[in-house]
Amino acid sequence: MDKHTWHILEILEENARATPENIASQTGLPVAEVNDIISKLEKDKIIRKYKTIIDWEQAGEDYVYAIIELKVVLERKQGYQTIAERLYKFPEVRSVRLISGDHDISITVRGRSMKEVAFFVAEKIATLEQVHSTSTHFVLKTYKEDGFIFDEPEKIKRLPVSP
Amino acid sequence: MRTQCDPSCFVADHLKKVPPSGIRRFFDIVCEADDVISLGVGEPDYITPWHIRESCIHSIEQGETSYTSNYGLLELREQISELFSKKYNVEYNPESEVLVTTGVSEALDLAIRAIVNPGDEVIVVQPSYVAYVPSVIFAGGVPVTISTKMSNNFKITPEELKNVINENTKAVVLNYPNNPTGATMDKADLEAIADVVVDNDLMVISDEVYDCLTYEGEHTCFSSLEGMRNRTILLNGFSKSYAMTGFRIAYALGDSEIISSMMLIHQYTMLCAPIVAQLGAMEALRNGNDELDKMIREYDRRRNLIVDGLNRIGLECFEPKGAFYAFPSIQSTGMTSSEFAENLLDDQKVVTIPGDVFGEAGQGFLRCSYATSKDEIQEALERIETFVNKT
Known part of the structure; x- marks a missing residue:
C-alpha cells in the first residue's frame, strides 16, 4: 500500500467525518486526488462502512449485550459459512466470529433486557439444527470497543514550554 | 556578630x-x-506507550531497584548495538562502546567534557538546541557558532565549516534532524562535511535523537559514513522516539577510548542511569516498533x-x-x-x-x-x- 493511501485510511479510521479538504492538508495531496483515492477504496471494498461509536448508556438507552459461544455440528457439504449466514441474518446478532478453542463460533447479541436476550438465544439460536450447545455470557460493562476507550482519555501532563 | x-x-x-x-x-x-x-x-x-509503562511497573514489583553497571545494563547495550548494526550498518562493541546515560543532555555534557581542554573551540551549528553552547562553556571550551540559512534549507555547508576552523578547533556539534528547524542532511551533504572533518582532524558530536522522526528520505547516521566511526560521538535516546522524556534515558556510542573517558565522569557524577528507565528502554526496543x-x-x-x-x-x-x-x-x-x-x-x-x-x-x-x-x-x-x- 502506498504512503498516501495508508494515511487516508488511518485518518478516516480515526475520524470518519474528516473532510477531503482536511485530509488534503494532512497528506499534502490535492483535494481531487483525495476524493479519487477514497472513491477507489470504497469501490474496492477496502472502506466497508462509515460508522459512529455511540455510548447508548450515556444516551439513556439501555441495551443488554451478551456474548454467546456456540458448539456446532457440521453436516456434509455444509461448512461454517452456512451456519454463520443463518446467524448473521438476525438483526439482534451484532457480530459473528469463527473462533478456536473449546467453542466454534462466538456471537454478540443485543437486546433490551436480559430476558429478551435469553429468550432470543433459547428460541432462535439454541434451536438451530447445527447448534449443539450454547454458553451465554452477559456483558456487565464495556470499557473498550474497536480500539475506543469509553472512559475519559488519559491526559498528558506536560510543561507548556520546553526546549 | x-x-x-x-x-x-x-x-x-x-x-x-x-x-x-x-x-x-x-x-x-x-x-x-x-x-x-x-x-x-x-x-x-x-x-x-502502555506496554513500556507496564513493563516498568512489573520491574518495580519484581524488585528491580538496584544500581546497574556504570555503562548500563549489558542486555540494553547489546540491543542498542544490534539496532545500529541492523539499521545503519555501523558496529559498536556493547561491552565498551555503548554508554547508557540519563538523557541525551547528560550524554552531551559527558561528550564535551571528555574531549574539551580549556580554550578548545567547539563549533556549534545554529539554530540549534539550547544546551550546546552552555555545555561547551561549562567544560571550559569556547563555543564558535555557524548560522545556517533558510535559503539553504538550514543545512551547514563545507565552506561555512571551513571558515571557522582554526588551530584551536576541536570538535563540531551536529544535530540533524534539527531542533528547532526540522532540517535534515542527506548522505551527500554529510559526506562533504566528513571530508572537512578529516582534513582538519576534528571530532564530531552528532546528536541524532530525532533520527526516527524523518519523514522524507532516509536518515543518515553520521558515524556510518566511511572513516567517521572513530571520529564521532553519537548521541541518541528514547525521549522522542518512544515518548519517554520523563524517564531520562539515552545513550552515547563511540570508540572505546572516548566512551571509557565519558564513563569516567559518568561513574562519579551519575553512577548509572535509573534501572527502571533502562528496563523500559529494553521493552521499547523489543516491542515498540x-x-x-x-x-x-x-x-x-x-x-x-x-x-x-x-x-x-x-x-x-x-x-x-x-x-x-x-x-x-x-x-x-x-x-x-x-x-x-x-x-x-x-x-x-x-x-x-x-x-x-x-x-x-x-x-x-x-x-x-x-x-x-x-x-x-x-x-x-x-x-x-x-x-x-x-x-
Whole structure:
C-alpha cells in the first residue's frame, strides 16, 4: 500500500467525518486526488462502512449485550459459512466470529433486557439444527470497543514550554 | 556578630558567561496565562506507550531497584548495538562502546567534557538546541557558532565549516534532524562535511535523537559514513522516539577510548542511569516498533497540516523533513521573533518559541511544535491568522 493511501485510511479510521479538504492538508495531496483515492477504496471494498461509536448508556438507552459461544455440528457439504449466514441474518446478532478453542463460533447479541436476550438465544439460536450447545455470557460493562476507550482519555501532563 | 556574605560572590566566574535560557523566560509568561494553546513544547504529546509503562511497573514489583553497571545494563547495550548494526550498518562493541546515560543532555555534557581542554573551540551549528553552547562553556571550551540559512534549507555547508576552523578547533556539534528547524542532511551533504572533518582532524558530536522522526528520505547516521566511526560521538535516546522524556534515558556510542573517558565522569557524577528507565528502554526496543511507526505517520500528517496552514497565512515556512517542529519566517510582519511570540501570546493565547532562543540565526523565525493534537494545531492556526491579519 502506498504512503498516501495508508494515511487516508488511518485518518478516516480515526475520524470518519474528516473532510477531503482536511485530509488534503494532512497528506499534502490535492483535494481531487483525495476524493479519487477514497472513491477507489470504497469501490474496492477496502472502506466497508462509515460508522459512529455511540455510548447508548450515556444516551439513556439501555441495551443488554451478551456474548454467546456456540458448539456446532457440521453436516456434509455444509461448512461454517452456512451456519454463520443463518446467524448473521438476525438483526439482534451484532457480530459473528469463527473462533478456536473449546467453542466454534462466538456471537454478540443485543437486546433490551436480559430476558429478551435469553429468550432470543433459547428460541432462535439454541434451536438451530447445527447448534449443539450454547454458553451465554452477559456483558456487565464495556470499557473498550474497536480500539475506543469509553472512559475519559488519559491526559498528558506536560510543561507548556520546553526546549 | 559574624559578617554577612554575598552568596553571589561564590558563583563560579564561567557561569556568568551563560545567559539564562530564553525558553525559561517564556515559560514564566505562559504559566500566568489561561486558555492557552501551546506550540511551544519540545516533547511528544503521547504518553509513553502502555506496554513500556507496564513493563516498568512489573520491574518495580519484581524488585528491580538496584544500581546497574556504570555503562548500563549489558542486555540494553547489546540491543542498542544490534539496532545500529541492523539499521545503519555501523558496529559498536556493547561491552565498551555503548554508554547508557540519563538523557541525551547528560550524554552531551559527558561528550564535551571528555574531549574539551580549556580554550578548545567547539563549533556549534545554529539554530540549534539550547544546551550546546552552555555545555561547551561549562567544560571550559569556547563555543564558535555557524548560522545556517533558510535559503539553504538550514543545512551547514563545507565552506561555512571551513571558515571557522582554526588551530584551536576541536570538535563540531551536529544535530540533524534539527531542533528547532526540522532540517535534515542527506548522505551527500554529510559526506562533504566528513571530508572537512578529516582534513582538519576534528571530532564530531552528532546528536541524532530525532533520527526516527524523518519523514522524507532516509536518515543518515553520521558515524556510518566511511572513516567517521572513530571520529564521532553519537548521541541518541528514547525521549522522542518512544515518548519517554520523563524517564531520562539515552545513550552515547563511540570508540572505546572516548566512551571509557565519558564513563569516567559518568561513574562519579551519575553512577548509572535509573534501572527502571533502562528496563523500559529494553521493552521499547523489543516491542515498540508498531507504536513508533504509528506515531511517525501521525506526526507526518500534522507536519503537512501546520506547514500548509502557516504558508497559507503568509508566514513563509521551510518544509521540515524531520523532528516535530515547523520554523516559519515572521520577517514579513516587521517584528522580531520575541515581539511576535510575546504579542501572539498576549493577543491570541498561542505559545510559540522565538527563533532567536536557538541562536542569532533564528532571529526572524518562530519554532512551532506540532507535537500537539490536530484539533489544537487547527485552532492555533486560526488564531495566528487572526493575529497576523491585525498586524
